[in-house]
Amino acid sequence: MxxxxxxxxxxxxxxxxxxxxxxxxxxxxxxxxxxxxxxxxxxxxxxxxxxxxxxxxxxxxxxxxxxxxxxxxxxxLGGMVAEVKGNGRLRLTALGGMNPNNAETENCVVITRDGKRYEGCFQMNNPSIHVNGSYDQQDRTYDNMEVVLDEMVFSKEETKALGIETGDIVCFETRTRITEKGYIKSRxxxxxxxxxxxxxxxxxxxxxxxxxxxxxxxxxxxxxxxxxxxxxxxxxxxxxxxxxxxxxxxxxxxxxxxxxxxxxxxxxxxxxxxxxxxxxxxxxxxxxxxxxxxxxxxxxxxxxxxxxxxxxxxxxxxxxxxxxxxxxxxxxxxxxxxxxxxxxxxxx
Missing domain, CATH: 3.40.630.10 (Zn peptidases)
Known part of the structure; x- marks a missing residue:
């Protein structure tokens, strides 16, 4: 060649x-x-x-x-909104084999049906080590994790007012990098x-x-x-x-x-x-x-x-x-x- x-x-x-x-x-x-x-x-x-x-x-x-x-x-891989929770955060369901263990603390974007984009982060429920004494023991599952939106929302009604609803797409940050040694790193x-x-x-x-x-x-x-x-x-x-x-x-x-x-x-x-x-x-x-x-x-x-x-x-x-x-x-x-x-x- x-x-x-x-x-x-x-x-x-x-x-x-x-x-x-x-x-x-x-x-x-x-x-x-x-x-x-x-x-x-x-x-x-x-x-x-x-x-x-x-x-x-x-x-x-x-x-x-x-x-x-x-x-x-x-x-x-990616995610989809499965529920807008009462606290205004989002429970996800996986698209493909997105493992919640690998996505913990990753930045993400929620894309609504009308094309709006909202940033957030995928976190364990109650993720502060200074508050949660069971942090290490808690299973990393989609039921135990949530998207925390970078918006002033604290209730289901406030989040839905942004236009976010069940079925919206969630895309995770790739963190793409190609090093001087030729390694290609990315989601x-x-x-x-x-x-x-x-x-x-x-x-x-x-x-x-x-x-x-x-x-x-x-x-x-x-x-x-x-x-x-x-x-x-x-x-x-x-x-x-x-x-x-x-x-x-x-x-x-x-x-x-x-x-x-x-x-x-x-x-x-x-x-x-x-x-x-x-x-x-x-x-x-x-x-x-x-x-x-x-x-x-x-x-x-x-x-x-x-x-x-x-x-x-x-x-x-x-x-x-x-x-x-x-x-x-x-x-x-x-x-x-x-x-x-x-x-x-x-x-x-």
Missing amino acids: KNTKVYVDFITEKLKKLLSIDSPTGYTKDAIAWLKAEYEAMGYAPVITTKGGLLVQLAKGCEGNGGVLVETHTDT FLDDKLSVAILLGYAKYLKEENVTLSRPVYQHITVYEEVGHGGSASVPEGVTDILSVDMGCVGDGLECKEHQVSICVKDSGGPYSYDFTGELIAAAKANGIDYAADVYPHYGSDVEATLRGGADARHALIGAGVYASHGYERSHVDGVKNTLELLAAYLDK
């Missing part, structure tokens, strides 16, 4: 912008609109699906060759890091005038965090479907943040043995730093696609991400290796 650093730099810049656009699952229209404009600026013709995702054809390929659909998701790298990588690959195809032998599509899904993001919108003729999502880093796994992970099995079962083998072979042939791993608690878009009835081979890769569903960390080398594996497999 030519000029890899140029495209890695492009990816990190687009990642920062995408992370700044709130898109918890079910509230992704702003992120999708931005992505649509990005693809159009590169000369592609993306289409917003009825479900709200984004489908773009990158290459037509040669007649008779089976197509490849590459999937990733821009929906993230919601799952899976906006992969979306940025797909943008980088699309840019690479255009700028390097790469001709692909197969039709190649990208699908940016919007309901992956609740299990049905990739369940539809498979173009005709697709025979291989590749999910690009975060690679897991943790005990019992080989992958590090600097590598691209190739998942051989997760909680949904094994991925296509042949397809996975081709990805491993491509990594080896091109000197790409990779790890093959089994993810114990994981599901991906491509599994939803197969459950939706697609007759295709399936596989999963992604840059290594530490502390998934928390304050996540990856590295620019993981981005580089994932981008190079995409190119090594798709450019053949």
Whole structure:
């Protein structure tokens, strides 16, 4: 792959912008609109699906060759107002797997149906250590925690007068930072890091005038965090479907943040043995730093696609991400290796 650093730099810049656009699952229209404009600026013709995702054809390929659909998701974890409490604070319900332990003391924004935005902080009920003698023993659950609004409200009626009601979206601060050593730290790298990588690959195809032998599509899904993001919108003729999502880093796994992970099995079962083998072979042939791993608690878009009835081979890769569903960390080398594996497999 030519000029890899140029495209890695492009990816990190687009990642920062995408992370700044709130898109918890079910509230992704702003992120999708931005992505649509990005693809159009590169000369592609993306289409917003009825479900709200984004489908773009990158290459037509040669007649008779089976197509490849590459999937990733821009929906993230988040919250929704489940109750405006009597004290004017908000009880939440999770959007996706947002763990309240990981969200404690995080700043957030409440977005109302009419577009108003109110800042607040997600705190345990009665969070002052100088007042609450049971602070350490109290379970961190959505029933025991609340959003404290940065507004002069002390009753249900005062909060509702702001226009806040059940069903409003709650977005958590990302705290995005890219360090001098190349570490990428932020909430919601799952899976906006992969979306940025797909943008980088699309840019690479255009700028390097790469001709692909197969039709190649990208699908940016919007309901992956609740299990049905990739369940539809498979173009005709697709025979291989590749999910690009975060690679897991943790005990019992080989992958590090600097590598691209190739998942051989997760909680949904094994991925296509042949397809996975081709990805491993491509990594080896091109000197790409990779790890093959089994993810114990994981599901991906491509599994939803197969459950939706697609007759295709399936596989999963992604840059290594530490502390998934928390304050996540990856590295620019993981981005580089994932981008190079995409190119090594798709450019053949």
